[in-house]
Amino acid sequence: MGSHPKSPTSFRRSTRIAHAGLDAPSPETGERGARPHAPPIYQTSGYEYPDARQAEEAAEGQRYIYSRYASPNEDALAGAVAQLEGAEAAVVFASGMGAIAAALESRLGAGDHVVSVHGLYGGTHELLVGLLPRFGVTTTFVDAATADAVAPAIRPETKVVYVEAISNPLLRVADLDGLSALCRDRGVALLVDATFATPLLCRPIERGATLSIHSGTKYLGGHGDAICGVVSGGRADVARLVPLRKMHGASLDPFAAWLVLRGLRTMGLRVERQVSSAATVARALVRMAGVERVWYPGLESHPDHALATRVLDGPGAMVSFEVAGGLDGARRVYDRLRLVSRAASLGEITSLMTHPARFSHLRVDAESRRRAGIADGLLRLSVGIEDADDLVEDLRQAITG
Numbered sequence: 001m002g003s004h005p006k007s008p009t010s011f012r013r014s015t016r017i018a019h020a021g022l023d024a025p026s027p028e029t030g031e032r033g034a035r036p037h038a039p040p041i042y043q044t045s046g047y048e049y050p051d052a053r054q055a056e057e058a059a060e061g062q063r064y065i066y067s068r069y070a071s072p073n074e075d076a077l078a079g080a081v082a083q084l085e086g087a088e089a090a091v092v093f094a095s096g097m098g099a100i101a102a103a104l105e106s107r108l109g110a111g112d113h114v115v116s117v118h119g120l121y122g123g124t125h126e127l128l129v130g131l132l133p134r135f136g137v138t139t140t141f142v143d144a145a146t147a148d149a150v151a152p153a154i155r156p157e158t159k160v161v162y163v164e165a166i167s168n169p170l171l172r173v174a175d176l177d178g179l180s181a182l183c184r185d186r187g188v189a190l191l192v193d194a195t196f197a198t199p200l201l202c203r204p205i206e207r208g209a210t211l212s213i214h215s216g217t218k219y220l221g222g223h224g225d226a227i228c229g230v231v232s233g234g235r236a237d238v239a240r241l242v243p244l245r246k247m248h249g250a251s252l253d254p255f256a257a258w259l260v261l262r263g264l265r266t267m268g269l270r271v272e273r274q275v276s277s278a279a280t281v282a283r284a285l286v287r288m289a290g291v292e293r294v295w296y297p298g299l300e301s302h303p304d305h306a307l308a309t310r311v312l313d314g315p316g317a318m319v320s321f322e323v324a325g326g327l328d329g330a331r332r333v334y335d336r337l338r339l340v341s342r343a344a345s346l347g348e349i350t351s352l353m354t355h356p357a358r359f360s361h362l363r364v365d366a367e368s369r370r371r372a373g374i375a376d377g378l379l380r381l382s383v384g385i386e387d388a389d390d391l392v393e394d395l396r397q398a399i400t401g
């Protein structure tokens with residue numbers, strides 16, 4: 001320790017306090033050196049250099065400088081996600097919305113046009129209709145994420161087609177193969193929010209999309225303890241996002257990056273279990289008195305069942321269903337849940353439920369909700385890793401009790 005260049009013993013008390021602990025040996029290089037089994041958390045705002053030459057190398061982009069620009073925990077998570085996505089590169093953000101904003105801005109300027117689909121995640125819809133028009137970017141919304149629905153809306157100034165791999169809350173599936181062929185043909189970037197599908201079940205880059213986007217808050221982290229976003233794609237496409245992250249200040253905190261990477265390492269097990277339980281729950285709901293309709297892409301009755309079989313490696317772990325009695329019927333069921341949590345978000349190890357008409361779509365007028373197929377009695381379930389029979393029993397007692 002005495003060999004540390006800033007060994008503080010000769011300094012005055014306040015100086016020693018300010019530098020306390022900073023001369024501790026790194027576990028990888030110090031006297032008791034050994035490589036940590038879990039990655040360290042680089043919970044630092046920035047980096048210092050032993051000499052002027054290394055400081056200059058940092059300025060040239062060869063070393064870490066400041067954690068808003070880039071950090072080792074972000075880079076470790078980005079590398080892991082890129083690999084899972086089958087992409088050349090990835091960049092992580094402080095949130096899914098940070099990722100979505102940067103992904104759109106990386107492709108758009110004043111005068112440009114976007115084609116997207118009705119029923120997008122609320123935050124994305126707000127960005128497209130509430131903010132981007134102020135900067136001269138307009139969006140046309142079509143009814144389905146298929147080449148047939150999107151093609152007529154593409155104009156010479158269209159730069160982006162933006163879809164969600166599995167939509168909320170009716171779990172409609174995007175025809176990624178048809179859309180990527182269309183976009184390639186028309187020279188338009190295809191951006192896919194694959195949050196509901198997870199990289200285990202859907203890898204948009206491998207199917208020809210330009211950028212694949214995730215709210216890492218959901219299945220990637222999986223434990224409901226960190227907010228995060230990720231964008232994957234080709235090296236050059238992803239490189240356009242890095243300065244936007246820096247300018248927006250949408251960088252992911254090192255501890256949050258560490259948490260999401262820790263969660264990611266069990267995603268395979270979690271999602272496998274969640275998909276299998278979701279199928280059990282969906283089949284049980286179909287047979288339950290008081291349930292009028294079940295929306296799950298794994299059921300033959302779902303309008304996109306055949307498409308889901310083609311573009312997804314599994315139908316996901318979100319299940320939506322309509323109960324009898326409209327708003328009051330759904331409120332009653334929602335109120336009676338004992339195991340499933342009444343909570344926003346999804347993709348966590350515990351099961352969560354929302355009542356879209358009175359929650360995510362509360363500010364959407366009743367007529368627009370009906371047109372989007374969101375019935376008053378619709379409930380949306382994110383299936384967790386609990387025992388599937390316990391989930392079925394909780395739903396049964398809430399619905400039929």
Ligand SMILES: *Cc1c(COP(=O)(O)O)cnc(C)c1O
Nearest residue numbers: 095096097121193195215217228
């Ligand atoms: C949650 C979510 C987002 C936004 O992600 P945040 O991490 O909350 O910013 C975007 N898209 C979908 C589909 C989501 O579920």
